[in-house]
Amino acid sequence: MSDGSLPSPMKLLFVILAHDRPEDAAELARTLVGAAANARALIHFDARAAAAGFAALGEAMAGEPRIGLVEKRVACRWGAFGLVEAPLNALAQAEAEADAGGWAPDYAVLLSGACLPCRPLASLERFLGQNAGREFIESEDERWITGGWRSERWRFFHVFDHKTQNLAESISAMAQKRLGVRRRFPKGLEPRFGSQWWALTWPVVRAILADVRRNPKRLGFFRTVWIPDEMVFQSYVAALVPPEAIAGFGLTHFQFTNRGKPVVYHEDHAPYVRTLGRFFFRKASPEARSLRAACLACAGEPDDGADLAAIGRPQDHYRLKLMAQTRYRPPGAVFHRDQFADQVQPVLAAAPDPYLVLLGPPALARRLAAGLPEPPFAVLGEIFAPAAVDLGPGREALGGLRRGDVAIRDQHPALWLARVRARAREAGGVPVLLWSPTDQRRLLAFVARDPAALVVGLPAASGHPARDRAALIAASLGPERLGAARLPLGLPEAQLAAAVLDTGAPWSPDIAGWLASGVAPANAPGLRPPDLLLPWGGDPGAATGARRRAELAAGLAACRFRDAAWFPALAAALAAAYDPAWDPERDSGHDRGHGGGHGRHRVPAGAAAPASGTTTRAPTEAGPADLPEAVR
Amino acid sequence: MHPRIADLLIGLVSLPRFAWLELRDRRAGRQLRPVQDRTGRIGPSDILLVTCLRDERPRMAAFAEHYRRLGVGHFLVIDNASSDGLMDWAAAQPDVSVWHTRASYRASRFGMLWVNDLLRRYGEKRWCVVVDPDEFLVYPRMETRSLKALGQFLEDDHRPCLHALLVDAYSDRPLAETPLGDGDDPFAACPFFDRDGYLQRESWGNSTWVQGGPRLRAHFADRPDEAPALNKIPFVRWRRPYHYNMSTHDAWPRRLNRAHAQDEISTTGVLFHFKLVAGLAAKAAEEAVRGEHYAAGREYARYREARPEFFAEGLSVRYRDSDQLVALGLMGPGRWF
Numbered sequence: 001m002s003d004g005s006l007p008s009p010m011k012l013l014f015v016i017l018a019h020d021r022p023e024d025a026a027e028l029a030r031t032l033v034g035a036a037a038n039a040r041a042l043i044h045f046d047a048r049a050a051a052a053g054f055a056a057l058g059e060a061m062a063g064e065p066r067i068g069l070v071e072k073r074v075a076c077r078w079g080a081f082g083l084v085e086a087p088l089n090a091l092a093q094a095e096a097e098a099d100a101g102g103w104a105p106d107y108a109v110l111l112s113g114a115c116l117p118c119r120p121l122a123s124l125e126r127f128l129g130q131n132a133g134r135e136f137i138e139s140e141d142e143r144w145i146t147g148g149w150r151s152e153r154w155r156f157f158h159v160f161d162h163k164t165q166n167l168a169e170s171i172s173a174m175a176q177k178r179l180g181v182r183r184r185f186p187k188g189l190e191p192r193f194g195s196q197w198w199a200l201t202w203p204v205v206r207a208i209l210a211d212v213r214r215n216p217k218r219l220g221f222f223r224t225v226w227i228p229d230e231m232v233f234q235s236y237v238a239a240l241v242p243p244e245a246i247a248g249f250g251l252t253h254f255q256f257t258n259r260g261k262p263v264v265y266h267e268d269h270a271p272y273v274r275t276l277g278r279f280f281f282r283k284a285s286p287e288a289r290s291l292r293a294a295c296l297a298c299a300g301e302p303d304d305g306a307d308l309a310a311i312g313r314p315q316d317h318y319r320l321k322l323m324a325q326t327r328y329r330p331p332g333a334v335f336h337r338d339q340f341a342d343q344v345q346p347v348l349a350a351a352p353d354p355y356l357v358l359l360g361p362p363a364l365a366r367r368l369a370a371g372l373p374e375p376p377f378a379v380l381g382e383i384f385a386p387a388a389v390d391l392g393p394g395r396e397a398l399g400g401l402r403r404g405d406v407a408i409r410d411q412h413p414a415l416w417l418a419r420v421r422a423r424a425r426e427a428g429g430v431p432v433l434l435w436s437p438t439d440q441r442r443l444l445a446f447v448a449r450d451p452a453a454l455v456v457g458l459p460a461a462s463g464h465p466a467r468d469r470a471a472l473i474a475a476s477l478g479p480e481r482l483g484a485a486r487l488p489l490g491l492p493e494a495q496l497a498a499a500v501l502d503t504g505a506p507w508s509p510d511i512a513g514w515l516a517s518g519v520a521p522a523n524a525p526g527l528r529p530p531d532l533l534l535p536w537g538g539d540p541g542a543a544t545g546a547r548r549r550a551e552l553a554a555g556l557a558a559c560r561f562r563d564a565a566w567f568p569a570l571a572a573a574l575a576a577a578y579d580p581a582w583d584p585e586r587d588s589g590h591d592r593g594h595g596g597g598h599g600r601h602r603v604p605a606g607a608a609a610p611a612s613g614t615t616t617r618a619p620t621e622a623g624p625a626d627l628p629e630a631v632r
Numbered sequence: 633m634h635p636r637i638a639d640l641l642i643g644l645v646s647l648p649r650f651a652w653l654e655l656r657d658r659r660a661g662r663q664l665r666p667v668q669d670r671t672g673r674i675g676p677s678d679i680l681l682v683t684c685l686r687d688e689r690p691r692m693a694a695f696a697e698h699y700r701r702l703g704v705g706h707f708l709v710i711d712n713a714s715s716d717g718l719m720d721w722a723a724a725q726p727d728v729s730v731w732h733t734r735a736s737y738r739a740s741r742f743g744m745l746w747v748n749d750l751l752r753r754y755g756e757k758r759w760c761v762v763v764d765p766d767e768f769l770v771y772p773r774m775e776t777r778s779l780k781a782l783g784q785f786l787e788d789d790h791r792p793c794l795h796a797l798l799v800d801a802y803s804d805r806p807l808a809e810t811p812l813g814d815g816d817d818p819f820a821a822c823p824f825f826d827r828d829g830y831l832q833r834e835s836w837g838n839s840t841w842v843q844g845g846p847r848l849r850a851h852f853a854d855r856p857d858e859a860p861a862l863n864k865i866p867f868v869r870w871r872r873p874y875h876y877n878m879s880t881h882d883a884w885p886r887r888l889n890r891a892h893a894q895d896e897i898s899t900t901g902v903l904f905h906f907k908l909v910a911g912l913a914a915k916a917a918e919e920a921v922r923g924e925h926y927a928a929g930r931e932y933a934r935y936r937e938a939r940p941e942f943f944a945e946g947l948s949v950r951y952r953d954s955d956q957l958v959a960l961g962l963m964g965p966g967r968w969f
Contacts (some may be wrong), residue, residue, distance in 0.1 A: 015672055064640035167636070255969075261788035263969050267776035285781050318969060325965050332828055333961030334797045335863075335891040335900045339834045400826075400947020402850075408848070412831050419828055423946060426741050 010041040010125045013105035015085070015090045017048040018113030019076060021286065022057040027296065033066045035121040035300040042094060044070040044086040046236065066383040068093070079162050081194065083229035084222060087211060091205050107133070109199040114283040115252055116295040118273040120302035124251070127279070127311060136247045138194025139234040144194060147260070149173070150518065153226040155182050156190055186218040192234040197252035200237065211278055249312035253278035263318065267291050272284045273318070274298070277310050287428070331418035344446045347414040352452050354561060355421050355431040356570070359515065360458020361475035364536060365434040365583055371577035376566035378429030383420050384439040399423035413443045430566050436476040437511040444511055448527045452562050456574070457514045457530030460537030468516045471537055475584035531559055534574065540581035548580035634699045634959025646885070653884060660740050662711060664731040668722055671706070671729050671754060678705025681761040682750050683708065684743035688765040689716040691817040695765050696725065702769070703767065703778040704761060708754060710746045711739050744876040755870030759783035760764035760795035762880050763866050763903065768818065769796065772965035774954050785968050786899065787869060794867035795891035795903040797962050799825045800845045801907040801951065802942035813908045818906035824948040825904070826860050827960050830862065839863070839882060839889035844943035846908065864903050865889070902957050908942055
């Protein structure tokens with residue numbers, strides 16, 4: 001069909017099923033025939049719609065020689081046989097005209113009044129020219145149906161309207177199931193399913209029309225099936241043409257929600273619809289006037305030369321966007337059950353940026369933190385200290401989080417941690433937190449499992465587990481808190497220290513024991529050993545110091561975060577500041593809870609003793625070497 | 633058991649309760665006297681807005697403008713003894729109907745029984761916005777999608793309502809220097825809000841109880857448990873058995889209090905609350921005398937005590953658009969593509 005120089009443009013017949021809004025259907029038809037030189041349109045206007053609408057439509061189309069109205073109108077209720085009859089009537093009308101010596105198309109394209117073009121019609125003509133002879137229709141077996149009735153769609157008699165007689169419909173289906181009703185599919189046809197919207201070659205259309213005339217009973221079977229518009233043309237085409245001639249997809253994009261409703265496109269989808277791998281889409285919101293205008297304008301554009309090989313391939317946009325919208329959330333996202341105050345792990349997981357936890361006696365952690373450069377780090381204080389939120393030296397507030405917000409913090413510590421980290425990041429650094437193993441142990445147990453946390457453990461390591469544990473607790477609590485927790489039992493300090501820790505709630509894991517041994521406590525499985533260990537105490541000899549430094553170097557070399565840009569700065573600062581022979585007696589934790597001072601000023605050992613002259617000594621005063629007796 | 637039969641049985645069992653609730657609404661509804669009834673103009677698919685107010689005249693222009701732009705078709709206003717010329721404004725509004733009452737706000741469960749009764753009369757099977765005049769609804773992609781589109785989606789998604797977080801907006805000046813004059817756009821007067829720090833707990837019937845924001849920071853930092861609740865249900869496709877209880881924080885039947893469909897993440901919104909403006913201290917003094925508010929106006933008592941600035945560097949952000957609120961996690965589009 002060539003006139004020598006140019007291939008003759010495809011002759012297209014657009015069959016438009018309009019249910020309401022006659023002016024929109026008219027506009028769509030006008031655009032389509034305007035954009036494709038050799039196209040015609042036939043509008044079927046729902047018989048249920050107001051007569052005035054049809055009259056208006058007839059008036060508007062009177063001056064359009066290439067647009068016709070289907071005269072035999074039928075009611076097009078959802079899922080009713082009218083949705084099959086309407087296009088059949090339109091096609092029969094077109095056939096009659098063609099037989100009378102008129103115009104006959106190459107392809108008939110079924111659209112709805114709510115469909116819009118999303119690519120230039122010139123591209124569609126090119127595409128159909130390249131694929132001439134293929135039937136663009138979905139024609140699958142019953143696995144195409146994702147939920148609900150499958151073979152029941154045709155095995156049972158369906159006579160009730162789904163929308164208005166819902167109860168009667170399900171009762172009737174239940175009854176037929178009980179009675180074992182099993183209708184036989186018409187001879188010569190196999191049940192095939194697919195979307196209602198298709199583009200078929202004219203010979204196939206004629207063959208269907210001929211069969212309908214010759215064997216009306218075959219079509220009549222579908223009057224009492226469920227959703228015949230997803231079955232009739234699909235089954236006929238499968239019976240009429242070899243499988244390789246069926247493309248398996250239509251030219252109209254549609255997407256259903258998980259509730260089986262069509263996804264509606266809005267103004268903000270204007271760029272998106274241009275990326276769809278079809279030529280038409282449905283359905284656009286009736287309010288999206290500028291989307292509609294843009295799409296109609298796009299139909300008349302010249303062929304953009306886009307690669308059409310991807311037409312009809314499945315696209316993932318909808319699924320991926322919904323996943324992004326429902327699965328990913330910032331910490332504390334509102335109305336997300338997994339971000340509530342009783343949750344910890346999901347809140348931590350919602351903030352994946354790395355952060356540093358210096359876990360051990362605050363006095364020692366402060367010395368190490370003081371050596372960390374800012375940037376790349378943002379050094380904060382003991383944000384979970386019981387008396388006040390220590391946000392760092394001299395800092396009263398950080399991004400609206402205040403030193404006095406203890407009650408707010410303690411309502412949802414994991415969220416507080418996420419908020420503090422977010423602000424430190426905004427200040428331009430990897431957050432560095434000081435954390436005493438006696439504080440917020442439940443949260444700490446989760447932080448110790450958080451892949452975003454680099455935990456630097458600062459355990460006491462004299463080689464006697466019980467003594468080390470007590471020493472760590474004593475050094476971490478500091479004299480004031482030990483004093484406050486003192487019970488009137490005359491217990492030795494170290495035992496008291498252990499008691500303070502052990503009276504926690506049953507889910508509080510023994511962080512101190514874990515820190516010392518690297519072994520996860522029974523009630524907190526899955527804890528990994530700290531990423532880095534900087535032990536202190538015990539024999540302060542040169543050999544110990546050298547061994548511990550070598551272990552630190554090995555730990556740094558094997559650290560999970562060693563490839564991060566900030567890691568060399570961390571390695572250098574820790575190596576420089578680490579004192580393997582650190583002794584809490586020298587660096588009392590006296591200033592903790594008051595903030596400001598970062599442990600740089602040393603408190604003399606004597607000053608740490610309670611001034612009241614009690615007979616017991618402050619635990620920090622008692623060096624770790626003194627502790628074994630006390631624990632025993 | 634077939635779910636439909638189960639529904640039927642549950643309905644039968646709870647019938648006495650709902651009959652009682654409806655009776656109570658109807659009784660309170662008799663206190664309402666229509667002073668401007670234009671409900672005849674309500675179109676078949678119009679979205680309604682119901683509000684109960686007292687002396688809020690200066691807010692009304694911006695309030696109506698905001699909701700008209702979103703697509704509200706008719707405003708049903710319950711005027712609880714205003715004395716500031718509300719009717720001068722209302723008379724010129726073709727889409728506003730007004731009922732008047734001098735009865736006790738408190739005895740009407742903080743206006744909710746009146747609201748319920750109007751909803752019963754006009755709201756059946758319609759999407760209805762139920763807010764105070766200082767509450768401005770914002771929802772995902774509202775710049776390009778109307779309330780009607782949202783309602784249609786929620787209906788398709790089998791959701792009876794939209795849950796929203798009440799976000800207190802404020803200015804960067806002290807309260808006394810934040811006036812909100814007649815017709816002023818509150819988004820311009822109070823452009824800031826707290827970007828995070830909203831604490832959530834599960835409450836009865838799987839509902840969400842949220843607290844936080846500037847009122848918690850300024851007045852309840854030492855006892856955050858007492859801070860006002862920020863979870864609301866401002867957009868409902870009304871059905872006869874529905875009833876708000878005490879406030880729009882919770883409703884009957886209980887399933888309305890669930891923000892999401894089972895095992896899913898549904899669409900949620902934000903309700904901007906423009907309460908923190910210059911008139912608040914005066915209003916607080918008045919309400920303390922009237923004692924008509926929740927928990928004997930405990931919250932109002934606190935506004936009289938202290939007049940802090942709410943702006944906090946690093947925590948307060950300027951409202952830009954709905955995408956910003958989604959990115960902050962204050963609301964979510966759910967499965968709305």
